[in-house]
Amino acid sequence: MRSSEADILIVPGWLNSGPDHWQTRWEAKLPTARRIVQDDWEKPEFNAWISRIADEVARAERPVVLVAHSLGAVATAHAGALIEDRAPGKVKGAFLVAPAAASAIAGLADVDPAFAVLPERPLAFPALLIASRDDPYAPFEESQRLSEAIGATLVDAGASGHITDESGHGPWPEGLMRFAGFLKTL
Incomplete structure (x- = not known):
């Protein structure tokens, strides 16, 4: 699959991506990317976030590839079942980067603790998780x-911090190359 053949939905995490x-x-x-x-x-609410992801997938006009970071990656993992209910087969893949861990979520008073629970079932579409x-x-x-x-394929990114501009990953060309490789598998 080429990026021009898909709606690429960008799913930022807590506080959005600067x-x-x-x-x-x-x-x-x-x-073809949109956020x-x-x-x-600032105060992510679990049901609202996963519902918004599923709604945007359903609204997409082409096949969808999700590109999520941090709490957005966790929300995407949880939204998988709802996506399949609302738009079965529409998501062709998910590129999940540096998902926030339950231990980190628990330390954020303004984040709904429901995000900290592991999803109950595998995604119905291929996923690459970079950690x-x-x-x-x-x-x-x-x-x-x-x-x-x-059921995601895990990619070990070595010592890369939280994979943000603050950890030296502003444009992140290596990630874009990895994303292009992932698209070719879809």
């Missing part, structure tokens, strides 16, 4: 458990 974040840069670079906008970036060995918001072992729970 202007220098790789998600924002990819959104500007990829013509899923949540009503409240760092020194992510302050996700111990690698927790990322491994999430990838197993949702």
Whole structure:
């Protein structure tokens, strides 16, 4: 699959992705990409976030590839069942980067604790989960458990921090190459 053949839905995490974040840069670079906008970036509510993801997938005009980061990756993993209920077969793949771990979510008073629970069933579409060995918001072992729970292929990103502009991943060209490779498998 080529990026031009899909609606690429960008799913940011808690507080959204700023202007220098790789998600924002990819959104500007990829013509078929658009951001899923949540009503409240500062106080994420579980049902509202996963419902918004499923609604945006259903609204898409082409096959969908989700590109999610941090809490957005966790929300995407949870939204999988709802997506299949509302738009079966529409999502062709999910590219999940640095998913926030249950331990990190528990430490954020403004984030709905429902995000910290592992999804109950595997995703109905292929997923690639990229995890760092020194992510302050996700111990690698927790990322491994999430990838197993949702049936995602785990990619070890080594010591890459939280994979944001703050960890030196502004445009993240290596990630874009990995994403292009993932698209070719869909």
